[in-house]
Amino acid sequence: MQYEIGLPADHDMGSIERRVATRGTATDDFPHLGVKAYAVRRVGRHGSPVNAYAPFYLWADPAGLDAFLYGPFRNITTDFGRPPVRHWIGASFTRGPGFGQAPVFATREVRSLPDDVAPGDAVADELAAPAPDGDGWHSDALAVDPSRWELVRFVLWSAVPDRVPAGGTPFDVLHASTPRLADLPTGRLW
Structure with missing residues (x-):
């Protein structure tokens, strides 16, 4: 799942960095969470035309998503309003050569x-595509x-x-909570 909160071009992104620095560890032990990447976009960085706070999550099972949306998500809605939350059905998960290190960057292709x-x-066909460079x-x-067939x-x-990647959206990852990352099933998920 992911929500993306658009912020003004002149927004002090240091406020988001401070938010993550002081609150990010709250999900380090969150039940059912594979990974939460505290992702941001900054105007001019990696070619981004916008500022945004856009964390994304991989859940070990849907109970975690429910527990998060009906609990701690209120912190987001209190501070930023209720953003739309995109969620998808998992098709595959693959570990890369950098799996043992902390993520510092992310890309999203739709x-x-x-x-x-x-x-x-x-x-x-997409699963048969080569691994990232x-x-x-x-x-x-x-x-x-499946609601948009994307x-x-x-x-x-x-x-x-x-x-x-061409057409990819770049994000800096300020922190990654990974309580059940090692437990996520790998390969094709169906």
Whole structure:
């Protein structure tokens, strides 16, 4: 799941950094959480045209998502209003060569499933795509939004890559909570 809170171009992003520094460890032991990447976009950094606070989560099971949305998420709604929360059905999770290191960067790619290809075939084709370039990638998660028939690929990186994938959205990761990351099943999830 991910929510993205757009912030003004002149917003003091230091306020988000302080928020994460003082509150980020609250999810370090959160039940059912594989990983929460406290992701941000900053105007001009990695080519971003916007400022945004956009954490994303991989859940070990849906009970964690429910517990979060109906509990601690109130901190977000109190401070920023109620942003839309995107959520997807997991298709695969792969550990990369940087898996043992802390993620510091993330990319998100979203693509529509082709209309002329069966959804399962399109997902299988995506799963057959090569791994991210380089040895700095931490993990790769592929998911599907069946309400929009979109594929989303989140890649966490233990080092900032030389280039962001074409069409990818770059994020700095200020902190990563990973209480059940090692427990997430790997490979194809169906």
